[in-house]
Amino acid sequence: xxxxxxxxxxxxxxxxxxxxxxxxxxxxxxxxxxxxxxxxxxxxxxxxxxxxxxxxxxxxxxxxxxxxxxxxxxxxxxxxxxxxxxxxxxxxxxxxxxxxxxxxxxxxxxxxxxxxxxxxxxxxxxxxxxxxxxxxxxxxxxxxxxxxxxxxxxxxxxxxxxxxxxxxxxxxxxxxxxxxxxxxxxxxxxxxxxxxxxxxxxxxxxxxxxxxxxxxxxxxxxxxxxxxxxxxxxxxxxxxxxxxxxxxxxxxxxxxxxxxxxxxxxxxxxxxxxxxxxxxxxxxxxxxxxxxxxxx
Numbered sequence: 001x002x003x004x005x006x007x008x009x010x011x012x013x014x015x016x017x018x019x020x021x022x023x024x025x026x027x028x029x030x031x032x033x034x035x036x037x038x039x040x041x042x043x044x045x046x047x048x049x050x051x052x053x054x055x056x057x058x059x060x061x062x063x064x065x066x067x068x069x070x071x072x073x074x075x076x077x078x079x080x081x082x083x084x085x086x087x088x089x090x091x092x093x094x095x096x097x098x099x100x101x102x103x104x105x106x107x108x109x110x111x112x113x114x115x116x117x118x119x120x121x122x123x124x125x126x127x128x129x130x131x132x133x134x135x136x137x138x139x140x141x142x143x144x145x146x147x148x149x150x151x152x153x154x155x156x157x158x159x160x161x162x163x164x165x166x167x168x169x170x171x172x173x174x175x176x177x178x179x180x181x182x183x184x185x186x187x188x189x190x191x192x193x194x195x196x197x198x199x200x201x202x203x204x205x206x207x208x209x210x211x212x213x214x215x216x217x218x219x220x221x222x223x224x225x226x227x228x229x230x231x232x233x234x235x236x237x238x239x240x241x242x243x244x245x246x247x248x249x250x251x252x253x254x255x256x257x258x259x260x261x262x263x264x265x266x267x268x269x270x271x272x273x274x275x276x277x278x279x280x281x282x283x284x285x286x287x288x289x290x291x292x293x294x295x296x
């Protein structure tokens with residue numbers, strides 16, 4: 001039954017130096033984080049051409065959670081469950097809700113931040129949530145003696161269709177999020193990203209407001225296989241807006257986002273996704289209105 005099947009060689013570096021050596025010696029090997037997405041794919045294994053694996057679990061630097069004066073820094077091999085155990089005092093409410101609503105606790109013990117961000121071909125909730133929180137990622141490239149390091153905004157990891165823009169020689173090593181808390185946030189998901197990804201929608205939104213004026217507005221809308229949208233025009237429309245928003249203001253925002261979705265989604269938009277996205281935007285903005293009025 002398994003004649004001709006190739007078992008992948010597994011390389012298990014214990015330090016970043018070991019990782020650089022393995023990455024250069026085996027350039028076609030794949031980086032393996034939690035494996036939750038890879039192992040869920042049909043026909044991944046056994047296979048005649050299973051690629052070699054560089055397993056990242058054993059590198060302590062990638063499993064650290066640390067705090068600076070301004071940022072929470074998360075190693076790329078930190079799992080969702082590990083971060084949730086840090087506690088509500090440290091986590092943004094939006095991030096906590098996003099993590100808690102991802103899969104089951106057993107799977108959250110395996111899903112890593114780096115793996116969730118760098119999964120090829122599909123986007124789940126985390127990239128949008130980190131984008132709404134204006135998170136950044138540390139990217140190391142050209143692994144070896146001349147390793148280059150840079151920090152990028154999370155949204156710059158993807159194009160508007162959600163395709164990963166990381167190169168083969170680039171690795172996410174850390175994620176950082178500001179400790180400045182949002183005044184308002186909204187997280188919404190419709191549909192199952194695993195069973196019916198073509199119908200699923202994620203929305204993450206955050207902003208601050210002071211004296212009824214909106215600032216630092218950021219929204220991300222994700223269709224798992226066809227869209228990663230950070231609506232620029234709506235961001236311009238919302239920053240500086242006075243609360244409560246008028247019904248006309250909300251309608252213009254919904255119309256603008258609907259147009260952007262139609263113009264940017266890959267391979268056409270499923271009607272259910274378009275309907276869910278527009279309803280999510282409308283509901284989130286009404287929720288922002290309600291919170292601003294109740295806090296006066």
